[in-house]
Amino acid sequence: GQNIDQPTEMTATEGAIVQINCTYQTSGFNGLFWYQQHAGEAPTFLSYNVLDGLEEKGRFSSFLSRSKGYSYLLLKELQMKDSASYLCAVRENEAGTALIFGKGTTLSVSS
Amino acid sequence: DAGVIQSPRHEVTEMGQEVTLRCKPISGHNSLFWYRQTMMRGLELLIYFNNNVPIDDSGMPEDRFSAKMPNASFSTLKIQPSEPRDSAVYFCASSLTQGRRQPQHFGDGTRLSIL
Numbered sequence: 001g002q003n004i005d006q007p008t009e010m011t012a013t014e015g016a017i018v019q020i021n022c023t024y025q026t027s028g029f030n031g032l033f034w035y036q037q038h039a040g041e042a043p044t045f046l047s048y049n050v051l052d053g054l055e056e057k058g059r060f061s062s063f064l065s066r067s068k069g070y071s072y073l074l075l076k077e078l079q080m081k082d083s084a085s086y087l088c089a090v091r092e093n094e095a096g097t098a099l100i101f102g103k104g105t106t107l108s109v110s111s
Numbered sequence: 112d113a114g115v116i117q118s119p120r121h122e123v124t125e126m127g128q129e130v131t132l133r134c135k136p137i138s139g140h141n142s143l144f145w146y147r148q149t150m151m152r153g154l155e156l157l158i159y160f161n162n163n164v165p166i167d168d169s170g171m172p173e174d175r176f177s178a179k180m181p182n183a184s185f186s187t188l189k190i191q192p193s194e195p196r197d198s199a200v201y202f203c204a205s206s207l208t209q210g211r212r213q214p215q216h217f218g219d220g221t222r223l224s225i226l
Contacts, residue, residue, distance in 0.1 A: 031212075041219070042220055043217050044217070045215070045216070048212050048214060050211060087153075087154065094211070095207070095208055095209060096161050096207070096208030097142075097159070097166070099215060100156075101146075101153055101154040103152075103153035
């Protein structure tokens with residue numbers, strides 16, 4: 001079956017580094033996406049991994065290990081505005097097909 | 112460029128009424144997705160279209176739900192009759208079919224409350 005697991009909640013302080021983990025079990029794999037969703041708003045795209053390794057984009061990085069069915073999102077130099085839900089999503093098939101989403105990790109950043 | 116546009120933003124209606132949600136995808140995108148988000152179940156796919164053709168509707172809860180995409184720039188999701196358990200945020204998303212890096216872009220959602 002399909003299963004994507006993420007921690008439900010995490011807390012951190014401004015300026016710190018936080019790592020949000022995601023493990024997945026799906027029947028196919030053609031990419032893993034991370035989305036950010038602020039309360040009451042739409043999910044917005046953060047990153048995409050399809051090959052093993054680290055993808056860096058400013059303060060955010062995402063890592064993938066396909067053999068372990070594992071990814072993480074790394075947020076550096078945390079800011080208050082980073083308080084949001086972070087959604088891990090897997091695409092099983094080719095481009096243009098649906099994503100399977102985890103339930104999201106709610107990150108609270110305090111001063 | 113305009114993003115995915117959904118209407119209405121909020122809908123409150125009594126159970127038994129028909130509800131129609133609307134979506135305009137990003138121009139040029141040929142894949143369109145309808146998702147439902149609740150606290151309990153997270154973000155779940157209901158149905159998606161490629162080039163206006165429904166590809167997978169296995170996520171549609173039951174016959175009360177139907178979706179159409181009459182042309183490349185418009186889609187509707189209809190619930191008839193509506194029930195309180197249908198209360199959720201409904202998101203529409205669109206993407207390009209080509210290019211595996213292409214993410215899905217989400218609209219602002221419709222917050223639906225069935226009383």
